Amino acid sequence: MKNLKSSSLAKILAFILILAFAAVMFISFMGVGVLYSYGGYSGSSLEGVLRNYLEPWCVNKMLNNMEGYRYGADPEELDSTIGMTFTIYDQNKKVVYDGLGSQSYMLETSPYGFWYPAEDSAAYNAWMWEEEESREGIAPIPSISPDIQTAVIQAEDALSSPQPTAEPAVTPSQEPQTSASPDGENSGLSGSMSSPEPSISPAPTAAAQTQEPAASPALTAEPNQSAYVEAAPVPVRYSMVGYVLDTVTENSEVATMTKIISVCFAYSNLLLGVMVAGALLALACFAFLMAAAGHRKGCEEIQSGITERLPFDVLTVLVATAGVILMQLLIGFSYGDANAAKLVAYVLIFEAAAALCLWWCISFARRLKIGNVIKSCISIRLLLWCWRVFKKLMDFVGRTLKGMALIPRASVIIFGILFIEFLWIVGFGAGGGFMLFSWFIERSVLVLLTLYVLLCMKKLLKAGKEISQGNMDYHVDTGKMYGPLREHGEQLNRISEGMNKAVNSRMKSEHFKTELITNVSHDIKTPLTSIINYVDLLEKEEIDNEKAKEYIQVLSRQSARLKKLIDDLIEASKASTGNLNVNLERCELGVLIDQSAGEYAEKLKAAGLELVITKPEEPVVIMADGRHMWRVFDNLLNNVCKYAMAGTRVYLNLDKAAGKATVTFRNISASQLNISGEELMERFVRGDSSRNTEGSGLGLSIARSLVQLQNGELELTVDGDLFKVVLRFKAID
Amino acid sequence: MYNILVCDDEKDIVSALKIYLEPEGYRVLEAYNGQEALDILDREQVHLILLDIMMPKMDGISTVSKLREYSNVPVILLTAKSEDTDKVLGLNIGADDYITKPFNPLEVLARVRSQLRRYMRLGGSSSGESTLNIGGLSLDDGSKDVTVDGEPVSLTPTEYEILKLLMNNPGRVFSPREIYKLVWKDEPYGAESTVAVHIRHLREKVEINPAEPRYIKAVWGQGYKMERGKKNEKS
Numbered sequence: 032m033k034n035l036k037s038s039s040l041a042k043i044l045a046f047i048l049i050l051a052f053a054a055v056m057f058i059s060f061m062g063v064g065v066l067y068s069y070g071g072y073s074g075s076s077l078e079g080v081l082r083n084y085l086e087p088w089c090v091n092k093m094l095n096n097m098e099g100y101r102y103g104a105d106p107e108e109l110d111s112t113i114g115m116t117f118t119i120y121d122q123n124k125k126v127v128y129d130g131l132g133s134q135s136y137m138l139e140t141s142p143y144g145f146w147y148p149a150e151d152s153a154a155y156n157a158w159m160w161e162e163e164e165s166r167e168g169i170a171p172i173p174s175i176s177p178d179i180q181t182a183v184i185q186a187e188d189a190l191s192s193p194q195p196t197a198e199p200a201v202t203p204s205q206e207p208q209t210s211a212s213p214d215g216e217n218s219g220l221s222g223s224m225s226s227p228e229p230s231i232s233p234a235p236t237a238a239a240q241t242q243e244p245a246a247s248p249a250l251t252a253e254p255n256q257s258a259y260v261e262a263a264p265v266p267v268r269y270s271m272v273g274y275v276l277d278t279v280t281e282n283s284e285v286a287t288m289t290k291i292i293s294v295c296f297a298y299s300n301l302l303l304g305v306m307v308a309g310a311l312l313a314l315a316c317f318a319f320l321m322a323a324a325g326h327r328k329g330c331e332e333i334q335s336g337i338t339e340r341l342p343f344d345v346l347t348v349l350v351a352t353a354g355v356i357l358m359q360l361l362i363g364f365s366y367g368d369a370n371a372a373k374l375v376a377y378v379l380i381f382e383a384a385a386a387l388c389l390w391w392c393i394s395f396a397r398r399l400k401i402g403n404v405i406k407s408c409i410s411i412r413l414l415l416w417c418w419r420v421f422k423k424l425m426d427f428v429g430r431t432l433k434g435m436a437l438i439p440r441a442s443v444i445i446f447g448i449l450f451i452e453f454l455w456i457v458g459f460g461a462g463g464g465f466m467l468f469s470w471f472i473e474r475s476v477l478v479l480l481t482l483y484v485l486l487c488m489k490k491l492l493k494a495g496k497e498i499s500q501g502n503m504d505y506h507v508d509t510g511k512m513y514g515p516l517r518e519h520g521e522q523l524n525r526i527s528e529g530m531n532k533a534v535n536s537r538m539k540s541e542h543f544k545t546e547l548i549t550n551v552s553h554d555i556k557t558p559l560t561s562i563i564n565y566v567d568l569l570e571k572e573e574i575d576n577e578k579a580k581e582y583i584q585v586l587s588r589q590s591a592r593l594k595k596l597i598d599d600l601i602e603a604s605k606a607s608t609g610n611l612n613v614n615l616e617r618c619e620l621g622v623l624i625d626q627s628a629g630e631y632a633e634k635l636k637a638a639g640l641e642l643v644i645t646k647p648e649e650p651v652v653i654m655a656d657g658r659h660m661w662r663v664f665d666n667l668l669n670n671v672c673k674y675a676m677a678g679t680r681v682y683l684n685l686d687k688a689a690g691k692a693t694v695t696f697r698n699i700s701a702s703q704l705n706i707s708g709e710e711l712m713e714r715f716v717r718g719d720s721s722r723n724t725e726g727s728g729l730g731l732s733i734a735r736s737l738v739q740l741q742n743g744e745l746e747l748t749v750d751g752d753l754f755k756v757v758l759r760f761k762a763i764d
Numbered sequence: 765m766y767n768i769l770v771c772d773d774e775k776d777i778v779s780a781l782k783i784y785l786e787p788e789g790y791r792v793l794e795a796y797n798g799q800e801a802l803d804i805l806d807r808e809q810v811h812l813i814l815l816d817i818m819m820p821k822m823d824g825i826s827t828v829s830k831l832r833e834y835s836n837v838p839v840i841l842l843t844a845k846s847e848d849t850d851k852v853l854g855l856n857i858g859a860d861d862y863i864t865k866p867f868n869p870l871e872v873l874a875r876v877r878s879q880l881r882r883y884m885r886l887g888g889s890s891s892g893e894s895t896l897n898i899g900g901l902s903l904d905d906g907s908k909d910v911t912v913d914g915e916p917v918s919l920t921p922t923e924y925e926i927l928k929l930l931m932n933n934p935g936r937v938f939s940p941r942e943i944y945k946l947v948w949k950d951e952p953y954g955a956e957s958t959v960a961v962h963i964r965h966l967r968e969k970v971e972i973n974p975a976e977p978r979y980i981k982a983v984w985g986q987g988y989k990m991e992r993g994k995k996n997e998k999s
Contacts, residue, residue, distance in 0.1 A: 553818070556844035557774055560866035564780035567869055594866050598846070612848075618985030622956070625940045626982055629960015644957070657984030 036323040037330075045323070046389065049316040053385045054378055056309030061377070062295045062302045069292065077296050084292055085138045085275050088285065093117055093273035097145045100271075106130065114285055117273045127269065136274035144270045287371075320389070324396035333400040338390070342409035343398055350391040357384045437515055448477070487516045494523045503531045541608045548604040552597045559597070563590045599729040602662075606736035611659070613740050617763075618655040620685055620692055621646050627664040628683070631672065639677035640698070646685035651692045653760040655741045663737050663745075666730040667696050667756055674754070676701040692762040700754045708747035731756075766880055769804055771795040771827075772816040772842065781814060784869045785876070798822025802830060810837055812880055814872070817843040817854065825857055832858035838879040842867065874972045878913040896931040898990060901970060901979050903931055912970055922947060923966045926959075930980060930990035939987035963988055 035041050066072065069083040096109045096117055106119065106128040116130035120142070275285070295302060325333035338346065361380050364373055398404045405411050432440050452473070459466040490507060497505035505527055509520035566586045574580055605611050628642055635642050671681050675698040684695040704711075712731045734756075735745040743760040768790045770781045775796070782792045793808060795801040797819045804810065813831075817824035828839055840861040841854045851862050861875050882900050896903040900913040908924065910917045919927065925947045930938065938946075940956040947959075963982070967974045979991050 553844040556865045557777070560844075561774065561776040561780060563866045564777070564784075564869055568780065568783055590866075601846070619939070620985065622939055622941075622987060623985040625956035626960045626984060626987075628957040629940075629962075630964055632957065632961045632964075644954075655985065657986065661982070661984035 033326075035319075037326040037328045039328075042320060042323055045316045045320045046386075049313050049320065049389060050382055050385055052309045052313035052316065054382055056306055056313060057378060057381045059302045059306040059309060061374075062291070063299075063306055065288075065292065066295045066299055066302070071292070071296055071299055077293060080292055080296055081289060082138055084288060085285070086140060089115055089138060089140050089273045089275050090143075093140060093143065093271060096273075097143065097271055100269075101145060114278070114283055115273060115275050117271050120270045120272075122268045122270075131274050134274075135277045137277055138275040140273040142270040142272045144268060317389070317392070320393060321396045324393045325400045333397065335397055335401060336394070338394040339397055339401075339407070341394075342407050342412070343395075343404055344408040344410045346391065346394055350387050353387050354384060357387075484516065487512050487520075491516065491519055491523065494520070498523060498527050498530070503527045503534065538608075542610065545604040545608045545610045549601055552601050555597055556594075559590065559593060562586075563594065566590055596729075599733065603729040603733045603736070606733050606740065609740055611737075611740060613656045613659065615654045615656060615741065617652050618657050618660055620651045620653060620694060620760075622650075623657070623660055623664060624683060624685060624694070627661065627668060630665075631668045634672050635668075635681070638672045638675065640671065640675055641680045642683060643680050644683045644685075647687055649687075651685055651687045652763050653692050653743075654763060655743070655760065659737045659741060663734045663758070666734045670730055671696065671698050674698075674700055674702070676752075687762050690762055692760045694758040696756040698754050700749075700752045704749045704752065704754065706749070708749050711749070712745075712747055765789065765791055766811040766884075767791045767793055767809055768876065769793045769795060769801055769808075769810045769813045771798070771801040771813065771819070771824075773797060773819045774816075777816075780869075781872070784873060788873060788877075790876075798824065798827035798830075801827055805831065805835065805837075811883065812876060813837060813839045814842050814876070815839055815859075817841055817845055817850070825854065828854070828858050836883075838883045840872075840875055840879060842872075871973055878972060881913040881915070896928070898931055898934055898992070899979060901931070903928060910970075917969050919966065919969060922962055923969070926962055927966060927970070927980075930988065934990040935992045937983050937987045937989045943988065 063072075066080070069080045071080045075083070092115050096106075099109045100106060100119065106117075107130075116132075116134065116136075117128075118126060118131055119128040121127050325335070327334045341349075357380050361377065364376050364380070395404070398407060432443065435443065452470075455469070456466070459469075490512075494505055494507040507520040507523050509517045509524070512520050566583060569583050570587060574583070624644060624646065628644060631642070675681055679699040682695070682697040684693070684697075686693045686695070712735050731747065735747075738745040738758055741760070743758060746757040746759070748755045748757075766789075768785055770778050770785070770792055771794075772778050772781075773796050778794050778796070782794070785792050793804050793810065795804055798815075799822045801813065801815065802822075805813075815824045815827060822830075824841055824843065828841075831837070831839065838861075839859045840863060841859045842863050842865065843850065843854075844865040846864045854862055860879055863872060863875060878900060896905070901910075903910050903924075905928065910919055910924065910927065926943060929943065929946055940959040941952055943959045943963075944950070944952040944956060952959075963980060964974070967977050967980050970979055971977045980988060981991055982988055
């Protein structure tokens with residue numbers, strides 16, 4: 032099979048076979064077609080089929096004769112048509128002209144009525160109408176009379192001239208008609224034509240009757256119109272019967288067709304079989320040719336031929352054009368009488384068309400197999416090229432726009448839209464439904480775009496607000512944004528990311544600092560232990576030198592201070608970075624104040640201070656870590672003992688208002704305070720720098736950090752010499 | 765004559781402690797890391813160990829855990845680490861006391877004495893039914909005597925009543941108001957801070973270091989409580 036497929040010989044053979052089978056099929060198809068169109072396959076006899084062919088032909092000729100007769104031609108001259116003749120009857124069924132004479136005939140048509148003479152369209156119309164009606168066997172309706180009535184006056188005169196010429200032929204017409212009927216094969220024909228005859232006789236009488244009453248009222252009504260009517264002869268009704276003669280010339284179309292039909296009828300079934308077989312065989316060869324298309328000896332892959340160099344659509348157009356030309360040729364040939372030469376021409380044209388079609392099909396099959404049907408189309412390529420050019424243009428425009436700064440870009444876009452609108456208006460005019468509609472659509476799109484931009488801007492605004500309020504985790508969704516909006520959104524995201532990073536690294540460094548301070552402090556503590564211990568030992572030695580004793584005193588004091596400093600340092604760094612465990616639990620501030628006051632009772636007395644405590648009756652409870660709270664009170668009371676002026680009162684207030692618990696420490700500073708409360712809370716800052724004996728300067732800072740760790744606030748105010756610390760916590764019930 | 769093992773990688777600290785301890789009549793054995801301490805323990809009879817935590821070779825924590833496998837000797841940790849977590853870890857692993865650097869020599873002496881008394885003298889001693897014991901603290905309600913590690917302590921009647929109240933309910937937190945009502949048998953009317961003053965005095969008498977009390981603890985913002993006796997403490 033593969034060998035067969037790649038064999039050129041087989042292919043050429045297949046090609047020729049297809050054409051041959053197609054020709055056979057075409058010829059048999061024509062035969063079948065002719066036979067079918069004349070009823071050859073609906074069970075009629077050969078006579079019926081021939082009649083079906085001959086009668087229209089005969090009627091066509093006869094109608095020409097009628098026309099000629101109506102316009103005054105001599106019936107004998109008209110009767111020269113080959114192979115056919117006719118007889119004319121007047122309205123009384125009298126033979127006016129007999130063209131048949133003693134000739135035998137093959138076919139007789141139904142009688143056809145007409146008016147003589149036919150001057151105006153009304154008469155012609157009437158004839159047409161009459162012909163239709165007479166076929167049905169119904170008498171003409173009197174409605175024709177109004178058109179004729181005006182011509183009644185001259186009726187007798189007008190009729191007189193044709194009548195005498197027709198009269199002599201009346202009698203012989205009847206005889207041959209009856210004598211011909213027993214003649215062989217024509218008997219069936221004569222039988223069929225006998226039925227219309229009785230319908231002829233009542234029709235003219237009816238027409239004649241209607242003429243009389245219709246004409247008289249018109250005459251009496253308008254007598255002065257007679258001069259005008261005179262010109263038009265009064266039409267009289269005749270009927271005509273056509274005959275196809277036996278003596279049809281051998282070479283005439285009728286003879287050929289009759290022969291063809293006879294032969295086809297004889298082999299009608301064979302014709303059908305040949306047609307179907309030809310079609311099937313041609314189809315089979317076609318299938319093989321399609322399958323073999325593109326295969327060549329010695330090549331595995333599909334090969335493209337010369338035809339395939341032509342773009343597919345060009346080939347298609349060429350083939351289609353050739354097809355149209357062939358079709359025109361076929362139509363041109365179909366005019367005129369049919370003969371053998373024409374038949375051959377038909378077949379040749381068909382063969383040419385089939386060959387063309389086959390050629391196209393082979394090429395199509397090859398292209399299908401290669402898979403470049405669409406790609407090889409020059410129109411598709413052209414479209415693709417146009418699309419590429421368009422895309423490049425758009426890219427170029429997009430790049431140019433992108434390269435521009437925001438304001439020029441926006442200006443270019445806005446002016447571009449304006450310009451297009453302008454062109455649109457110029458092109459379509461300012462009015463008109465289409466113009467208005469397209470304008471509305473365009474504007475709607477613009478409005479939607481604007482809304483979209485506004486929506487994006489709203490998102491960006493919200494993001495900006497969130498970030499400015501310290502919500503660093505806020506992330507703008509830039510997925511549905513474009514251009515500068517997206518850029519802006521991403522920048523906002525980057526800001527929050529950058530800030531987050533900064534905050535995180537700062538937290539880390541704070542943590543590291545705490546760690547460092549703690550570790551360093553531990554390392555300092557070990558040598559410090561030795562210093563303290565050996566100073567202590569020195570103190571115990573008996574030393575006579577007073578100065579040495581004094582120096583040892585200083586050493587002792589300063590080493591103790593160093594120890595305190597280190598402890599405070601560790602605590603401060605821990606508290607400020609939140610590097611402490613905080614266990615929040617119920618803490619009664621009243622109790623804490625009592626406990627703290629108890630702890631500091633002696634110390635305060637020693638400092639010459641009087642502590643005044645005021646607190647509400649009911650307990651004030653907050654959520655706090657008791658140990659850290661004690662540390663805060665410890666630091667604050669320690670401060671009071673150190674810096675309050677001796678002999679003054681120290682006020683310690685506890686209040687609860689609006690869900691807030693407030694503890695207030697108030698005392699009079701011993702020395703002048705010339706710095707603000709905020710500054711006092713800075714680490715290592717003390718109210719009086721000259722006082723360097725005690726304290727690290729970290730007490731307030733630690734207190735504030737601890738309060739903040741427990742979700743409270745510490746506020747410090749200096750008002751003259753009044754030193755005030757306020758602690759605020761959220762009170763719970 | 766008690767043998768005290770002092771173990772610290774700082775020679776100066778060891779010798780300073782030696783200077784303090786020897787006049788008190790203790791024999792001081794010196795070690796400079798955990799391994800040395802354990803070696804000495806194998807050779808000599810040791811009555812108390814003063815142990816640094818951060819040391820080379822073997823640190824104090826692992827030394828204690830090793831030591832506790834076979835010895836009951838009191839251990840006082842001596843360290844620069846002052847965080848709560850460090851203290852808790854040290855005590856849980858089996859140490860008996862904890863002193864942070866830089867230390868007060870007198871405090872060290874007091875704690876050494878306290879531990880030794882309890883280790884040597886009070887082991888298993890039990891008093892009558894009317895005696896309340898918590899750690900080294902004991903209160904005899906019959907004789908109204910209070911002793912800390914065997915040493916008698918003199919308290920005022922109010923202080924005694926407060927101590928008795930707290931020792932009768934170890935672990936329970938009493939608010940100053942409650943204590944006032946129960947001890948003074950009266951409404952406080954704003955005199956709650958008096959309780960705090962008395963507690964402070966009491967602590968100064970009972971505790972070795974009142975700033976870091978072992979028995980009478982303040983629960984800040986709530987009240988006071990008596991610490992429950994430790995499980996691994998001899999009584």
